[in-house]
Amino acid sequence: MTWAAFSALLDRELRALARERTVLIAFTIQLFIASFSSGLLMGLMAIYDPSAERLSQQIRPRVAVVGVDHVATGDRLVEILEGHHARVTTLATPAQAQAAFEAGELEAALLVPERANAVLNAGEFLALELVLPDSETQETVMRMVLRKPLAEYENVLRQQNDIELRYRDVAGEPSTAFEFRYGALVPLLMFFPAFVTGGIVVDTVSEEMVNRTLETLWSTPLSLNAILGAKMSAALLVSLGQSLLWMALLTLNGIRIRNFGVVLLLSALGAVMIAVVAALLSLSFGDRERSQFVYALFILIVTGVSYFSDYSPVALISRFAIDDPSVSLVHVAAYVVLAGGLVAALSRASRKLVAPA
């Protein structure tokens, strides 16, 4: 095998990928979808977990507490609500609350039953009534904003029963967005190019096999391993380009990726391993249909396995991206060895798997 022949084949593969503009279009659209979905999911989190985006501090609901004197801890209820940025008014009757709502002065009313003290003294639970606007959006926002103060008031009642919740004073930052970014988004985007690489390898190898052009190529000075190497290298270069693009996009979106080079290396190693398996499958089955099917199953398995280990490439990408001090290059080296082993296995098995006619 000569380097010139190898690079000529690599060049041919890259040109073929670039020539078929659908490939580039598909990349662009996937890029768009992924960046779009991250924005969309962050929006969803703002809806479901307002504290994650600090929305709950920006919303100052106007709440009426009706019958605050009916319960001994009524003042605490008002205090807690005000502590969560609510603008509280105390009213005597539900009719007053209704009138205030109709006058546009209220978003919610909390009705304390007349027998509240008696109920609590009897060891039963207290049932407050929360009256909200009959609008899906307004009701949802109010329920989310008022959940925390109500849970806090529940704890006041709990303390009256001499029940104490431990770890109540633990204060930290809402972690939802952080976990989504580094636990799901970054690994997903860094491995997506690897899955694409496998798809390209399956197609390009099985296309040569089905069209019997692999035999023609093999009759040139190139060895079978060089042919496979060139095809895989072309797909890997595409993958590397995509990974870099994702990382640039994430950085532009304010998602800081620590250990940039190591994360990129892990993504590339994932692509190498997946590409080798894709090549082995294509050579074994010899047609696209079965190869793509088993390849899809393989991806499912890889995704499943990744969830069980703290040292899977997916977990490692997350951990390096947040600069976890307990992971080191030793863990990456293990995957370098594994990828090297897989490449060696492919080069040994390739001739046996594909029998020339």
Next chain:
Amino acid sequence: MHTVLTLAGREFTRLRSRFTGRARIIVTVVLVVALTMSYVAYRQQAIRGRSLYRVGVSPDGPVIRDTRFNVQTLSPQRGEEMLARGAIDVYIHDGEVMHRDTEKARYATGALALYLESLELARISELYPEAEAFPLRVDISNFLVETSPDGTEVKERIVPSLTQTTVPFADVLKSSLHLFPLFLVSVFFTSGLMEERRDRRISVLLSSPPSPLQIIIGKTLPYLGFALVAEVLMTLALGGNVVLGLVVFLPVVLFVLSIYLMVPLVYRTFKDTTFISMFVTVATTLYLLFPAMLLGVSDLSYISPLALAVEMYRGNAISWRAYLTSALPMFLIFGVFIYVGSRILNEEYLTRYRPLYRKLAEAVLMAMNRRRPYLSVFLVSLSLIPVVYLVQLVILTVSLNLPTQLAFGGLLIMSVLVEEVVKSVGVVMLIESRSVRKPGVIVLLTFLSALGFLVGEKLLLLVSIQSVSRTLLSAVLLNAGKLWITLLAHFAFTTIVTLLTRWLGPKRYHLALLAGGIVHLLYNLSILGVLQ
């Protein structure tokens, strides 16, 4: 029917022949492993990440079982030493949580606080009577406040500390497991057609007595069967109602199969097919997943059948309107794509290699009866409504989540372009094929196209859930205004596109589209009150 069943039987035999001997064993093993892994991964609910935080716990501290935390049991001295040098983010000792003063450590503490709260709630629920452990209930109702002794009608009773408003990730994830077998079946469906095209067996089949429609139905039937069996098994495995599961997922199966039918009919090379399939898979998954994430926040979530599946697994009732909102566009798209597929399944179309937009435009032309252009353009607009509806509902859903100032303009432009393309494509293809030339005829055809579009749109809005038609932006995207004004507006914008295409030539269709689109956009902005 007999012909269709024969073709289906042949397809089944072909598929079975691909998995004999060693291949069958390999595929069976890999399939079983893949399904088991997916199920176990789902049960673990490790979607939130692994080992994101490093936590030290003293020997008498709480037991933490959450994949997000990498937990070590450490003596107080060692724990504090490791905390000081940054080897752990948080250390728990003697009921106290200590953390480093870094951003990540604060996130770790926030996550830990919620986790410990859930542990504590579980602990007190075991130790104390329910009324003492959870002494508060909140009955939720809506204004008007009733002053009668019976009180207001209570919609729901909640216990505040046990009510978490979180993204229904786990439930939607569970329902999305239904999509895996569907996409796997589609690999064979697409590949089968691709191979028949490649080795020209499809040409032989087309010269035989079965019609293209019979061939398509015959080839689709086995995969429809596999997909439905897979959906039943999945529903059983996840503990759902089998009949309801089938009702919910039948439109999804038909929708996905119809899309995957078009991929090999439009494309020729393996790589093309893979990339377009990949795109279709990503786009379909996003379309199905994201609206479902809004479940409990907005009824717009019912755009996706996955939201219905979540309701099914929760044991909640599903209304007919909610079902029709998600299912009807999918049934209609299946019908349209099967019809278009039967029209383009011919030697000439399959062997011609053109860019995607050309192939799609030609598919529209071939779907029309050129001897009846007036009826054809009306039906083209009408039948493409479900496609527009799906695209615009996605736009609408997205608009609820993104900052309005940023997204508004882009969303409006996208929806305007989608609409104008659909309304003009039939007429423009007739112009390009020289079937029509006279401006008067073009104007009449455009009117019928606009009418078809409006009729289809109103019919779909009629069966949709109210929240779709009530949303502010839907007044613009789905043209929920006065009927005659809407018809005239539709007609006017598209006439600009078609007449300009006639005068400038089909090669400058993009310019004509831009001109019509700009006028349409200005009209929409005036409806929204942005322009006075």
